[in-house]
Amino acid sequence: MVIDMHLHPIFYKPVCTDEETLKFRMDQFGVWKQGPMDWDEIFAEMDVCGIEKSVMLPVDLTTTAGGMIISNDESAELERLQPGRMIGFASVDPHRGDAATELVRALDELGLHGLSLHPSKQKFHPDDPAAEELYRICEERNVPVIMHAGMSWEPDAPAKYGDPLQFEEMIMRHPDLRICLTHFAWPWVREMVMLMIKYPNVYTDTSVLYLDSPEESMMRLFTVDMGPRWFERGFSKQVMFASNTPRFRAFKLKRALDKVPMRKDARDGLYYKNALRFLYGKEYDSED
């Protein structure tokens, strides 16, 4: 089994209902030359590398750009259409006056499974008091938070908000909150490693394909940027498979990761067990 912990369903046909909205998403996310996809094409891409479930991450840009890259209602609707395969997260712009109310609605009424934040696009520091209430709401409900970290390709996304060191104090205030800083916080890979070995509630994901081929990129990440045994020795329960679709193709990342030497238990964690623990807060011993 493989769980893809990071995709943006920008081109999923059921939520591509008008051109203006789609153009907003494409321009804000910075992705072009792709078009709406039917479920059979989406599932073909997942099936070819054994992805059973994918986590959909919206981004609420209400105060910074006047819209959303997938709304909470759209995230919930996509999961309703494909229960069991698509897992919807919520997003709220911390600067919205009704941010806490909308997050409670998204989690309690829509049934979304966690919170997606993007400090660089939403332009807030992770320990901004405006976000504190959102972390508390997630902590109370035992749902995780995924925070985009490191470099973002999105336009108008200053990297200073993605520096992993900016996250440490909020992590320290929330030791029971499961927090994923995405993209290995690239290029701050070692700072990301530092956070994981200090804080067991901190996770990251593999959607790092900024340079080179997938094979070169993943091998460098796991054997050069990090020591070749760091992952399996130091934080094998804290890294999750993720593609950042539609930025990168999932099966190419999976094929590249298959070639990185690691123990079977570490690989199982990377591909699905860590995701299950992150999502639901408990250990899973088998694929059930």
Place this chain on the structure above:
Amino acid sequence: MVVLKEIRHLSKSVEEYFNITEEVRRIVKESGVMNGLVAVITAHTTTGIMVNEALPCVERDISDLLERTVPPDAPYAHAHFLPDYGATGNNSQGHLKGMLMGNHCMFPVAGGQIVCGGAQEIYLVDFDGPQARKVYVEVMGETE
């Protein structure tokens, strides 16, 4: 008379040999063109149009030859982020295999049917699947 139709196909694997001969025959028959040419042209740069014998062993040999010629781990220049796509390329193997195979084929049309050898079959070959793919089939000629 000129008739333009499309064949659509969703590939399900990274490399896929999909025989479209019967669909092309049907389009020619339904076009009303009795004498002329049919062109089969892919709409993509990481697919090929191939004419060959429809045997799994032949497909295997062709696939193996292309894989040896265009290995997956060569240091391709195209393996980098493409700002105007907002995505990483990383499909040079598909581009190069597609180029070697070619993007089209043509056959005569006579008596309202394709004229071809008994072993000749037409394939859409996807080198960067899974993806939704499109092939143009244009039939040109006289209706009488």
